[in-house]
Amino acid sequence: MEENKRIIIDNNNxxxxxxxxxxxxxxxxxxQVRFFSMxxxxxxxxxxxxxxxxxxxxxxxxxxxxRHGNKNDMSKKVxxxxxxxxxxxxxxxxxxxxxxxxxxEWNEFNKKRNECFANQDFEEMEKYFSFRxxxxxxxxxxxxxxxxxxxxxxxxxFTEKKNCIAVYKNFGKKKYGLELN
Amino acid sequence: xxxxxxKYSSVYIIEVIGDMDLYSAFELKDVVxxxxxxxxxKYVLDLEKVEYIDSxxxxxxxxxxxxxxxxxxxxxxxxxxxxxxxxxxLTKLTHYFPIxxxxxxxxxxxxx
Numbered sequence: 700m701e702e703n704k705r706i707i708i709d710n711n712n713x714x715x716x717x718x719x720x721x722x723x724x725x726x727x728x729x730x731q732v733r734f735f736s737m738x739x740x741x742x743x744x745x746x747x748x749x750x751x752x753x754x755x756x757x758x759x760x761x762x763x764x765x766r767h768g769n770k771n772d773m774s775k776k777v778x779x780x781x782x783x784x785x786x787x788x789x790x791x792x793x794x795x796x797x798x799x800x801x802x803x804e805w806n807e808f809n810k811k812r813n814e815c816f817a818n819q820d821f822e823e824m825e826k827y828f829s830f831r832x833x834x835x836x837x838x839x840x841x842x843x844x845x846x847x848x849x850x851x852x853x854x855x856x857f858t859e860k861k862n863c864i865a866v867y868k869n870f871g872k873k874k875y876g877l878e879l880n
Numbered sequence: 881x882x883x884x885x886x887k888y889s890s891v892y893i894i895e896v897i898g899d900m901d902l903y904s905a906f907e908l909k910d911v912v913x914x915x916x917x918x919x920x921x922k923y924v925l926d927l928e929k930v931e932y933i934d935s936x937x938x939x940x941x942x943x944x945x946x947x948x949x950x951x952x953x954x955x956x957x958x959x960x961x962x963x964x965x966x967x968x969x970l971t972k973l974t975h976y977f978p979i980x981x982x983x984x985x986x987x988x989x990x991x992x
Binding site for chain 1: 901902903905906932934935936937938939942946962966967970971972973975976
């Protein structure tokens with residue numbers, strides 16, 4: 700059931716396998732996050748629709764790695780492995796931080812958030828618009844992972860150290876020929 | 881990101897031009913805070929010229945809407961389209977935000 704979507708924590712998950720993916724490494728420079736994201740996305744085939752949205756979603760992963768993982772420490776790197784096809788995108792982002800300690804708490808938060816949405820309880824929902832920790836600043840949206848879990852429909856997986864995230868997106872296969880009716 | 885203000889009768893239209901991302905979205909928060917301080921009560925946020933929004937931009941939209949609402953004032957968001965509409969949908973906030981399809985509709989609703 701869609702509302703039970705969770706971020707998985709599993710070192711052995713197949714999404715963490717890097718075979719066949721290309722590799723890029725960037726410094727933790729928040730000013731260049733979107734540029735780094737574009738460098739990754741430029742390897743995607745032109746057949747992928749909504750490339751803007753793909754770039755935005757990858758940019759959020761890099762931003763989290765830079766800001767929350769490496770804490771903007773320029774000496775620390777963000778490592779990215781990615782692979783694209785006409786029907787999929789597979790991305791792994793690893794930082795050198797201590798890991799997303801509050802991941803289980805985030806999953807519980809998201810579960811309650813989804814319950815509010817299912818009940819259309821807008822008043823209660825306002826408590827769950829943004830997941831914030833003591834490290835959050837006023838420019839953090841606190842909503843990137845909610846969207847990630849929806850967008851990356853093939854799964855969102857963290858390693859047990861929680862400093863490495865793998866995501867997979869299925870794109871609808873192109874239909875060729877005439878559609879009757 | 882650029883912000884242009886227009887006034888139509890008692891309604892203020894805030895036209896956002898460019899990307900609402902981590903580098904610039906906060907500017908909208910500042911503009912709305914100044915307008916609220918002046919007691920402006922009716923707002924339309926025109927997103928026709930916004931092709932990109934990220935989680936920081938969504939955070940700013942939430943902040944702007946909840947602040948205007950708490951002050952007892954009114955906001956409509958017009959011309960949401962493309963990847964902006966998709967990101968709002970991914971965060972499941974489509975029915976929370978006061979989204980309308982056009983500026984005309986927004987102004988009509990606020991002038992009632």
